[in-house]
Amino acid sequence: MDLKTLIKQRASFKAKLTQFEKYLETLNSCANLSSLQIGELNIRLSKFEEIYSEYDSLQTEIEQTSEIPNEQFQDREAFETKYFGAMALAREVLARNDCPARSGSGSGSRSGSCVHQVHLVMAKSRVAPIKPTTVPRLELSGSLLAARLVEKLKISQRVYFRTSKATEMEQRWRTPEIGRNGARKR
Known part of the structure; x- marks a missing residue:
């Protein structure tokens, strides 16, 4: 594949990262999460963990194809900083709500959900x-x-x-x- 196509594919990973960060911002502002929100965060977190291996192989291909790999290394560094920061925040939100990551079982009856329907x-x-x-x-x-x-x-x-x-x-x-x-x- 040519470099332009690979960079477009990388943009979709960046968009997914931005979406996950926005989702985490809303959850982080909540004092307590409902069991539904905890379950959803666990599912999103497991899906989000899978993204990194795909991103890594794509980014490696971009770095090998690129004539100026230093720019691509900087792009990788920026993505990884945001990615690992989002992962840490997601785990911290789960820990704050006494939930083991990816367990699927909430902490029982939590009230005070911050997302209003x-x-x-x-x-x-x-x-x-x-x-x-x-x-x-x-x-x-x-x-x-x-x-x-x-x-x-x-x-x-x-x-x-x-x-x-x-x-x-x-x-x-x-x-x-x-x-x-x-x-x-x-």
Whole structure:
């Protein structure tokens, strides 16, 4: 194979390394990992270990084909530094969560997972009326729609709604019981 093709193949190994590093960054920021995350890390780690032998043979071929091998040696050094750093971090994350590397068995029931999953349960929308209306009225209509949706889903947890502060403040100034200066009328 020509050098250009080999370098393109090497780029895919570098991309895999970057993906693994990004994955590790998210896990490293978590205090505790769930058993699912630990299992996934173990699987990814075993797959990632296999990459090095393939990279090594490809890089050796590039170094032998290249007219300027010093540049290729530097590339190898940079890759290996990142690779072994990522491997060490992955093992450290597993050790921090009391998990033997590649065991497949988590440490039992871990809570406090840092990766949150969001699922769309139901969606509802409403188009603004043709007849001109005020922004506070539209927000009130949206809040009513959300409240009815929560009631329909029978959610037992607390639900918080957020509105625009500007509209809320504007509405405060216009209510009859509160004067322009914010003091209550008697």
